[in-house]
Amino acid sequence: DGGITQSPKYLFRKEGQNVTLSCEQNLNHDAMYWYRQDPGQGLRLIYYSQIVNDFQKGDIAEGYSVSREKKESFPLTVTSAQKNPTAFYLCASSPYNRNYGYTFGSGTRLTVV
Amino acid sequence: GENVEQHPSTLSVQEGDSAVIKCTYSDSASNYFPWYKQELGKGPQLIIDIRSNVGEKKDQRIAVTLNKTAKHFSLHITETQPEDSAVYFCAAIPPGNQGGKLIFGQGTELSVKP
Numbered sequence: 001d002g003g004i005t006q007s008p009k010y011l012f013r014k015e016g017q018n019v020t021l022s023c024e025q026n027l028n029h030d031a032m033y034w035y036r037q038d039p040g041q042g043l044r045l046i047y048y049s050q051i052v053n054d055f056q057k058g059d060i061a062e063g064y065s066v067s068r069e070k071k072e073s074f075p076l077t078v079t080s081a082q083k084n085p086t087a088f089y090l091c092a093s094s095p096y097n098r099n100y101g102y103t104f105g106s107g108t109r110l111t112v113v
Numbered sequence: 114g115e116n117v118e119q120h121p122s123t124l125s126v127q128e129g130d131s132a133v134i135k136c137t138y139s140d141s142a143s144n145y146f147p148w149y150k151q152e153l154g155k156g157p158q159l160i161i162d163i164r165s166n167v168g169e170k171k172d173q174r175i176a177v178t179l180n181k182t183a184k185h186f187s188l189h190i191t192e193t194q195p196e197d198s199a200v201y202f203c204a205a206i207p208p209g210n211q212g213g214k215l216i217f218g219q220g221t222e223l224s225v226k227p
Contacts, residue, residue: 006156033214042219043157043202090156094215101147101204102215104156 002027006091006105012113013078013085021076021108023091029103031096032074036060037088037107046089049074050096078110086112115140115207119218126193127226134221136203137185143205146186147215148177151200160201161188193225 004025013019023032034046045058049068063082068074074093078085088109092102116139126132138146144165149157163170163177163186170177174193179186190197200222204215 031214040222043217045214048214092156101145101149101159101162101206102157104149104158106156107154109154 004091004093004103004105006089006108008108009106011108011110013110014113016080018077018079019110021078021089021091021110023074023076023105024072025074025093025103026072027093027103028071029093029095030071031094032068033092033094033102034058034064034066034074034076035090035092037090043090046076085110115143115205115216117203117205117216117218119203119221121221122219123222123224125224125226128193128195130193132188132190132193132197132223132225134188134201134203134223135185136187136205136218137183138205138216139184140205140207141181141184142208144208145206146177146179147204148175148188149202149204151202151220153199157202190223193223195225195227198223198225 007022031050033048035043044060046064047066049055052071055066055068065077088107090107091105094102119136147162150160151157161177163179174191176189200220202220203218
C-alpha cells in the first residue's frame with residue numbers, strides 16, 4: 001500500500017545535539033512538507049519542497065535544515081540552534097496540484113532531555 | 114497572501130447532537146478546501162474536501178458546505194459519536210505560485226460527551 005512513513009515515532013535529544021527525522025513516501029508525490037505542532041496548537045510550516053534538489057523556507061525555518069536528494073525522501077534536521085525543539089513533527093506529501101490535499105505521516109515526537 | 118480563520122477553537126456536544134465548524138478564507142481565487150481530523154498522538158487524516166465548483170458535499174454523517182460569495186466553508190457532523198472526538202483542521206489552497214501548498218486554520222478541538 002502507498003503511504004508516508006515517519007521515523008522514529010519518539011526521539012530524545014540532548015542539549016547541543018543535532019538530530020535527524022526521517023520521512024519517506026511511496027505515493028509518487030512531487031511535493032513534501034514539514035510541520036511543527038506544539039501542544040494545543042495548530043500546524044506551523046517549517047520547510048517544503050516542490051521538486052527534487054529544491055526546497056523553500058516556511059514560517060519557522062530557523063534552527064532547522066532539510067535536503068531533498070530523492071523524490072521519496074525529505075529528512076529534517078533539528079540543529080542545536082533550535083532553542084526550543086520539543087514538539088510533535090509532522091511530514092506530509094502532495095501531488096503539487098491545486099486540486100489535491102496532503103497525505104500526512106504519523107508524526108515524530110521530539111523531546112529534549 | 115491567503116489567510117484561513119477557523120471557529121470555534123473548542124466545541125463540546127452531547128452524543129447524538131450535531132457539530133458545526135466554520136472557516137473563512139481571504140483569497141477569492143482559492144479553489145480547494147479540505148478538512149482533516151487529527152486524533153491524539155496521530156497525524157491528520159483527510160475526511161472530506163470540496164472544490165469551488167461545488168456548493169455541498171456529503172459522506173455519510175459528515176458534510177461540507179461552501180459559500181464562495183461570503184468566502185466561508187463549514188464542516189457539519191450529524192449524530193455525533195464519542196469517536197468523533199478529535200481536533201479538526203480546515204485548509205485552503207491559494208492561487209499563484211504556491212502550487213499545492215495548503216494554508217491551515219487554527220484547529221477546533223471537538224469533544225463528544227457520551
